[in-house]
Amino acid sequence: MANWLITCNYQTFNLEKAYDELSEIYWKNDVTNTDKGFQVGDIVYVYITAPISKIVYQFKVIEHTQNNRYPNAQLLFWNNLTELKKYGGNFSVFKKLKKVDNKTLTRQSLIEQNYIKNSDTLQGLRTDRGKSQDHEISVLLNYITSQFNDEMIDFDYPDEANLNDKKFPEGAKQIVQVNRYERNPEARSKCIQHYGLSCQICEMEFAKTYGAFAQGFIHVHHITPLHKISDEYEVDPIHDLIPVCPNCHAMLHKTINGTQMTIEKLKMLYQSSNNK
Known part of the structure; x- marks a missing residue:
């Protein structure tokens, strides 16, 4: 099992409404090496870009599916389908675990606590898979995990x-x-x-x-x-x-x-x- 931090822009995909209305969320898993992408059992945290600039969601990967199985219900939450239509890879299915509103998970808070550099915009994907416990990404993801668990x-x-x-x-x-x-x-x-x-x-x-x-x-x-x-x-x-x-x-x-x-x-x- 690995932890991931990924990014979502509400202006592109309205994850906020999708989270409230859908039982599962389908996410692109476009890594060509299947051993490197999302694996069943992985935990995924989602950072919402500006103006939210905060890690808000926690999911668990429960299965993978092919491109032609993308649910019609989720299409409704895309503001522009152009990017999705260009995508030819597979999808991972995310089970909803938790949504939080925690000041300690803002980008600014992570900078102030030295978990990320001031220049880090938290774009792209990062994972602790294959990394040592003291690797900066592992330290960051461990902290994020603790903040979600502290909400419990x-x-x-x-x-x-x-x-x-x-x-x-x-x-x-x-x-x-x-x-x-x-x-x-x-x-x-x-x-x-x-x-x-x-x-x-x-x-x-x-x-x-x-x-x-x-x-x-x-x-x-x-x-x-x-x-x-x-x-x-x-x-x-x-x-x-x-x-x-x-x-x-x-x-x-x-x-x-x-x-x-x-x-x-x-x-x-x-x-x-x-x-x-």
């Missing part, structure tokens, strides 16, 4: 790390049901880049358990409880943060005889329990 759950943990400043300052409290802290997704991303997406206590990895649907999902725990920190400080994504599954994350917020649970203690309890 409203985290209630006060120290679920998701920090806004590139120096990762923490400590400024906001009162939203519980005390929360200003967060920056770059700190979370750097933590995940270092440790990976498996829980550092029980070793669970969501994508291996639930498939591509859960790719990129993990909680990031702040090792020192933020309520114990009075002044702003710079978070170290490697030493202050650690990826954990929601179950282990909840256990880390429990105490034993009034003593805060630690990563080492919880890992020992988990291993001891599973060795019985």
Whole structure:
């Protein structure tokens, strides 16, 4: 399974209306080498060009079809069929997964967080297939995946790390049901880049358990409880943060005889329990 980032211009194809009205979306898969194009099971993210300038859609490739099977219903959403009629290749069928409106997925936000260069207009196709985890495209797609997955759950943990400043300052409290802290997704991303997406206590990895649907999902725990920190400080994504599954994350917020649970203690309890 691979992740993709592709581009759509609403002035050419009205994906917004097509997404709302169609059960599936057909997309050109014109790579001559079939091993290099969209593969069944791949996850595809769609960037909408200016004036939207934002990554909005998430799809899953479910099958491929021939040129003559392009659905008539989808033709209605093309503003000009000239480009489509010139195309002689095959199509991939996309299953709709999610549509989001997230400020962290704007082109400007990606530039500010150093995921892309200022000159990058996000045109064309890019994929993490065959690329190392630390390749710039893999890092970008991993971040995009995390932003879509973060939309799935409203985290209630006060120290679920998701920090806004590139120096990762923490400590400024906001009162939203519980005390929360200003967060920056770059700190979370750097933590995940270092440790990976498996829980550092029980070793669970969501994508291996639930498939591509859960790719990129993990909680990031702040090792020192933020309520114990009075002044702003710079978070170290490697030493202050650690990826954990929601179950282990909840256990880390429990105490034993009034003593805060630690990563080492919880890992020992988990291993001891599973060795019985």
